Amino acid sequence: MRLILLGPPGAGKGTQSERLVKTYGIPQLSTGDMLRAAVKAGTPVGLKAKAVMDAGGLVSDEIVIGIIKDRIKEADAAKGFILDGFPRTVAQAEALDTLLKAENMNLDAIVELKVDEKALLARIENRARETVAAGGTVRADDNPESFKIRLDAYREQTAPVSAYYAGQGRLKTVDGMAPIDDVTKALDKALG
Numbered sequence: 482m483r484l485i486l487l488g489p490p491g492a493g494k495g496t497q498s499e500r501l502v503k504t505y506g507i508p509q510l511s512t513g514d515m516l517r518a519a520v521k522a523g524t525p526v527g528l529k530a531k532a533v534m535d536a537g538g539l540v541s542d543e544i545v546i547g548i549i550k551d552r553i554k555e556a557d558a559a560k561g562f563i564l565d566g567f568p569r570t571v572a573q574a575e576a577l578d579t580l581l582k583a584e585n586m587n588l589d590a591i592v593e594l595k596v597d598e599k600a601l602l603a604r605i606e607n608r609a610r611e612t613v614a615a616g617g618t619v620r621a622d623d624n625p626e627s628f629k630i631r632l633d634a635y636r637e638q639t640a641p642v643s644a645y646y647a648g649q650g651r652l653k654t655v656d657g658m659a660p661i662d663d664v665t666k667a668l669d670k671a672l673g
């Protein structure tokens with residue numbers, strides 16, 4: 482199963498990916514997680530990406546395409562994968578098509594979690610609160626200022642990715658405003 486999960490920040494891609502990982506036994510490839518790991522490790526990619534990520538902007542296509550190119554070839558991705566947070570621009574979607582073709586891989590599903598934008602900031606603030614309560618560190622971009630920029634980036638650069646796949650007749654949508662378990666059920670149905 483090779484799957485792309487699309488949707489704005491706070492749509493629930495991470496939550497649902499975690500569940501899909503268990504159901505299908507395939508890894509979640511989150512470019513956000515990979516970039517945060519690179520920042521933490523202080524790699525050249527991390528050093529380049531940190532400021533733009535903290536501010537809520539998008540890291541360059543070149544960097545994320547390079548990361549994904551290597552990652553999908555790793556052994557644990559042979560059976561499939563869930564792409565979470567990638568592709569985030571039409572250029573990334575086109576690059577992904579080229580990459581997959583070269584590897585003789587097909588996508589089984591592209592699913593967008595549809596959510597009401599007005600609910601998103603509250604979800605992000607809630608995530609930050611829960612992280613603090615659990616003794617964790619809040620993501621540097623989980624604050625209202627960066628969130629606004631993330632949402633703008635989504636509208637301007639990532640919403641066209643949905644249109645790209647919809648135009649090819651490949652986009653499925655699931656209601657991301659439903660309770661978490663219901664979203665999982667709807668996803669299973671969309672994938673089944």
Ligand code: ADP
Pocket residue numbers: 489490491494511512513514516533534535537538539540541542545565566567568569570573622631
């Ligand atoms: P979100 O909560 O928006 O889903 P992510 O954890 O997916 O956040 O990503 C966090 C940040 O990492 C983004 O705001 C962006 O700076 C960077 N990032 C992640 N994936 C990509 C990508 N595919 N292209 C460009 N930047 C990315």
